[in-house]
Amino acid sequence: MASRTATKDIITLRGSAAIVSEFFGYSANSILYNRGVYPEESFVKVKKYGLPMLLTQDEGLKSFIANLTAQLSEWLESGKLQRVVLVILSKATNEVLERWNFSIETDNEVVEKGESREKSDKEIMREIQAIMRQIASSITYLPCLDEACVFDVLAYTDKDLAVPFTWVESDPKLIANPQIVKLHSFDTKASSRN
Amino acid sequence: MIVRTPPAKKQRATEMESPPPAGPGPLVIYEDDPPPSSLPPTDSSHHLLCTYQCRQMVKSDFIDAFSNAEKQVSDYQSRLEALNNNFCKVESERKKFLDQFLYAEQELAAAKGREQALQEQLLKEVHDSHERLTKQLQSYSELEVKLQNEMNLRMKAESSAALAEERASSLEGKLSHLSESIEREKKRLHNDLAHLKKESELSVARITADLERMECRAHNAEKESELLQEQLDDVKEQLSECVQQKSEVEKKLSSSTLQEVKSTDDILVKHLQEELRNYDAEVREARKLKSSHENVELLKEKLLEEKSRRERVESELSKLQELQPSMKTLEDEFTSWKLMLKDIPGVSCSEDIPVKFAALQKEVIDSMMKVGLANARLKQVEVSLDAAQIDKQNAETEAALAKEKVDASKSEVNRIELMLSMVTEERDKLRNVVNELKLAKNDEAGHETSNQTFLQELESSLAKKECYIKELECGLCEQKEVNSRQREEIKLLNERLNNEARRIKSLERESDRLGSEIALLESKLGHGDFSAANTKVLRMVNTLTVDNEAKQTIEALRTELQKTKEKLQAVEELRSQSGDAGKLVDSYISEKIVQLKEQIATLEKREERYKTVFADRISVFRRACCELFGYKIVMDEHQRPNGIPVTRFTLQSIYAQSDDEKLEFEYESGSTNILANDYTSHPEISHQVEIFIRKLNSIPAFTANLTVESFNRRTLT
Numbered sequence: 001m002a003s004r005t006a007t008k009d010i011i012t013l014r015g016s017a018a019i020v021s022e023f024f025g026y027s028a029n030s031i032l033y034n035r036g037v038y039p040e041e042s043f044v045k046v047k048k049y050g051l052p053m054l055l056t057q058d059e060g061l062k063s064f065i066a067n068l069t070a071q072l073s074e075w076l077e078s079g080k081l082q083r084v085v086l087v088i089l090s091k092a093t094n095e096v097l098e099r100w101n102f103s104i105e106t107d108n109e110v111v112e113k114g115e116s117r118e119k120s121d122k123e124i125m126r127e128i129q130a131i132m133r134q135i136a137s138s139i140t141y142l143p144c145l146d147e148a149c150v151f152d153v154l155a156y157t158d159k160d161l162a163v164p165f166t167w168v169e170s171d172p173k174l175i176a177n178p179q180i181v182k183l184h185s186f187d188t189k190a191s192s193r194n
Numbered sequence: 195m196i197v198r199t200p201p202a203k204k205q206r207a208t209e210m211e212s213p214p215p216a217g218p219g220p221l222v223i224y225e226d227d228p229p230p231s232s233l234p235p236t237d238s239s240h241h242l243l244c245t246y247q248c249r250q251m252v253k254s255d256f257i258d259a260f261s262n263a264e265k266q267v268s269d270y271q272s273r274l275e276a277l278n279n280n281f282c283k284v285e286s287e288r289k290k291f292l293d294q295f296l297y298a299e300q301e302l303a304a305a306k307g308r309e310q311a312l313q314e315q316l317l318k319e320v321h322d323s324h325e326r327l328t329k330q331l332q333s334y335s336e337l338e339v340k341l342q343n344e345m346n347l348r349m350k351a352e353s354s355a356a357l358a359e360e361r362a363s364s365l366e367g368k369l370s371h372l373s374e375s376i377e378r379e380k381k382r383l384h385n386d387l388a389h390l391k392k393e394s395e396l397s398v399a400r401i402t403a404d405l406e407r408m409e410c411r412a413h414n415a416e417k418e419s420e421l422l423q424e425q426l427d428d429v430k431e432q433l434s435e436c437v438q439q440k441s442e443v444e445k446k447l448s449s450s451t452l453q454e455v456k457s458t459d460d461i462l463v464k465h466l467q468e469e470l471r472n473y474d475a476e477v478r479e480a481r482k483l484k485s486s487h488e489n490v491e492l493l494k495e496k497l498l499e500e501k502s503r504r505e506r507v508e509s510e511l512s513k514l515q516e517l518q519p520s521m522k523t524l525e526d527e528f529t530s531w532k533l534m535l536k537d538i539p540g541v542s543c544s545e546d547i548p549v550k551f552a553a554l555q556k557e558v559i560d561s562m563m564k565v566g567l568a569n570a571r572l573k574q575v576e577v578s579l580d581a582a583q584i585d586k587q588n589a590e591t592e593a594a595l596a597k598e599k600v601d602a603s604k605s606e607v608n609r610i611e612l613m614l615s616m617v618t619e620e621r622d623k624l625r626n627v628v629n630e631l632k633l634a635k636n637d638e639a640g641h642e643t644s645n646q647t648f649l650q651e652l653e654s655s656l657a658k659k660e661c662y663i664k665e666l667e668c669g670l671c672e673q674k675e676v677n678s679r680q681r682e683e684i685k686l687l688n689e690r691l692n693n694e695a696r697r698i699k700s701l702e703r704e705s706d707r708l709g710s711e712i713a714l715l716e717s718k719l720g721h722g723d724f725s726a727a728n729t730k731v732l733r734m735v736n737t738l739t740v741d742n743e744a745k746q747t748i749e750a751l752r753t754e755l756q757k758t759k760e761k762l763q764a765v766e767e768l769r770s771q772s773g774d775a776g777k778l779v780d781s782y783i784s785e786k787i788v789q790l791k792e793q794i795a796t797l798e799k800r801e802e803r804y805k806t807v808f809a810d811r812i813s814v815f816r817r818a819c820c821e822l823f824g825y826k827i828v829m830d831e832h833q834r835p836n837g838i839p840v841t842r843f844t845l846q847s848i849y850a851q852s853d854d855e856k857l858e859f860e861y862e863s864g865s866t867n868i869l870a871n872d873y874t875s876h877p878e879i880s881h882q883v884e885i886f887i888r889k890l891n892s893i894p895a896f897t898a899n900l901t902v903e904s905f906n907r908r909t910l911t
Contacts, residue, residue: 064734067734068734071734082724082729083724152733152734153733153734154731154732154733155731155732155733155734156724156729156730156731157729157730157732158728158729158730159727159728159729159730161730163732166734166735167732167733167734167735168732168733168735169730169731169732169733170731170732170733171731172724172731179556180717
């Protein structure tokens with residue numbers, strides 16, 4: 001949260017984007033660990049959001065997630081990001097097994113006027129904690145992933161957005177007959193996600 | 195409002211001090227000629243003519259006039275005093291009135307202040323109510339916008355509902371089609387069932403017929419077996435007789451061989467041989483009988499089995515009868531299930547039911563989610579409703595407060611009116627007093643001009659006051675009007691509030707419906723749907739898997755490289771140590787050889803031990819065989835001239851009288867054959883061989899017979 005402003009309880013758009021993209025990085029790590037997409041031993045425990053979180057030590061994955069969060073932060077600041085989806089695919093058949101949907105609602109007033117809303121740091125942290133706990137607990141009733149899996153990150157953006165170098169247009173990779181589990185959401189007063 | 199101060203009294207004081215302008219002043223005798231001082235000096239000659247007399251006359255006249263004048267003066271003075279007293283009285287009265295007037299004025303001013311305050315208050319209230327009204331209007335406009343939105347949404351929902359109805363109708367058509375097919379299937383199944391019933395009946399009948407037939411056969415077989423048993427008994431008896439005869443004949447033969455001549459021997463032998471053949475035939479018959487007896491036994495067993503089967507079948511039949519009602523009930527259930535299947539839409543066969551159930555479960559979950567969302571929405575609406583109700587209550591309390599204020603202001607107005615009336619009365623009284631004073635002073639108008647002017651001033655001020663009072667009355671009327679208008683407005687606002695409450699309720703209902711729709715759309719959204727019009731999906735180029743694979747291959751190649759390097763190093767070391775290598779190898783080989791030798795030695799030892807154990811065991815076995823079957827058995831391997839290996843068994847009876855009494859058998863691939871030798875070529879033995887081995891094909895019988903014979907011979911001899 002480097003771009004946090006001086007006042008503790010006021011979150012600017014930049015601050016909000018940083019919070020949300022950082023949150024996405026941690027949740028991606030958590031999902032990849034919990035769903036066994038990457039080996040257990042390549043993760044180390046760190047303390048974040050008042051919870052023990054797992055961060056990958058795989059250099060490739062680290063840099064991938066860093067690039068991803070940077071890009072997401074940029075898009076969040078421009079308010080053109082609608083949703084981020086982490087898709088888990090079968091390595092052998094390329095079949096979509098899971099979609100982790102992160103819906104994002106950006107307050108356009110904040111984007112246009114650069115206003116900031118008040119919301120306490122603690123409150124946001126509590127909301128994020130709830131989501132992280134929910135991700136960890138939702139693993140218990142998801143089916144086991146027996147095969148080798150890979151993951152992909154999709155971003156639903158506005159139509160007028162210029163596609164960056166490292167991104168390509170894709171199909172939404174939907175699941176034909178899905179079972180949907182709704183998780184909590186959190187709100188930084190500038191953007192919220194669930 | 196400016197409080198009017200009473201007019202300055204100084205002036206009056208000065209007036210009081212100064213002699214009245216119409217006062218006595220220099221006395222003038224109007225009956226006489228003008229005073230000599232005023233006479234012109236030209237008339238002095240005339241004056242000198244009547245000097246004394248005139249002077250006396252004048253003097254007396256003057257004295258009279260003077261005394262009169264003095265009297266008059268005293269009268270005037272007394273009158274002046276009286277007037278002065280009157281004036282003082284009037285003055286004091288005037289002061290009193292003035293004070294009263296001032297008091298009234300002050301009260302008026304206070305009343306005006308109060309009135310102004312009330313006006314301000316009223317103004318404020320009006321302003322507040324105006325603001326409230328504007329707020330209400332604003333909220334009303336917002337609500338209208340919302341309503342518009344809701345209407346739009348409702349239109350959309352209606353269109354979707356129409357679509358759903360169309361779909362439903364198409365589904366109903368499908369359903370009817372499916373129900374027809376189910377009906378057909380049901381009919382077919384009924385036919386099948388009837389057919390199967392018939393078949394089962396037929397099979398039951400067939401089984402019962404079979405059973406009866408089998409029973410008959412069993413009876414017959416029993417009878418036959420009885421007959422055969424009788425025959426068997428006869429044959430047994432015959433056999434025993436034959437054996438006896440045979441033994442007798444043998445005895446005879448043995449005795450006869452010793453005693454009789456050879457010529458008769460031949461005949462006898464032939465005879466005996468014939469007999470023997472006959473006996474053989476009988477023995478064969480007996481065997482056949484035996485086998486038939488066995489058959490009979492078998493048949494009996496079969497019969498028993500059949501009986502048990504029959505019993506079972508009977509029990510099964512009873513069970514079948516029992517089962518038929520349950521089958522009927524099952525059929526009923528089946529039909530009811532079918533009916534249920536018909537009732538369930540989108541289900542054509544039982545296999546669809548779990549799918550349907552899964553779909554329904556999913557729907558239930560979805561609807562639960564929707565319900566949750568709707569509940570959340572409802573709660574929001576309830577909260578807003580509560581807020582609105584609180585607002586309404588506030589507005590009502592405000593209205594009540596305003597009413598109270600209106601009442602208070604009314605009472606105030608009444609009080610002011612009362613005061614006004616009192617003031618007017620006082621004014622009238624004052625006027626009367628003033629009029630009286632006027633009348634009293636009419637005569638001394640000249641003296642009282644100042645008083646008059648003052649009174650005029652007072653009157654004018656009174657008139658002004660009246661004007662003020664009128665104005666105040668007008669203001670009061672206006673206030674009343676304003677109040678009544680405000681009341682009407684409040685009423686209107688209340689009505690509007692009620693309307694709004696009603697509208698809020700209808701909107702709540704609408705919002706519930708819309709909430710469910712929103713939930714539906716959200717579930718769609720959760721699925722990942724998006725409109726291609728304003729959204730595009732981007733994918734971050736993920737080179738991680740490729741990287742991983744490349745990494746893995748690189749890793750594998752590296753490990754291989756490492757291994758080959760190590761090998762190379764080893765080879766190089768070997769090469770460098772090539773001088774010592776030969777020695778090393780030699781020592782290594784010799785060590786190996788020693789080790790192997792030791793192993794061989796241990797294995798050989800083990801083998802020998804096994805061999806001794808085996809030899810012990812086999813000797814025990816042989817001895818036991820010898821003891822049990824009466825033959826020493828020697829086994830050895832031979833090869834035929836054509837190279838085929840053959841095992842030969844040489845048997846020597848323990849009752850043998852010479853070493854030549856040996857039987858030789860060849861064992862080859864499951865078949866054992868007796869070999870001809872000196873002993874077997876004896877006619878006696880060869881005869882037995884012929885009978886037991888060649889004809890009856892039983893080596894054990896032959897050996898046993900031979901054992902018995904040699905035992906007999908030994909014991910007899």
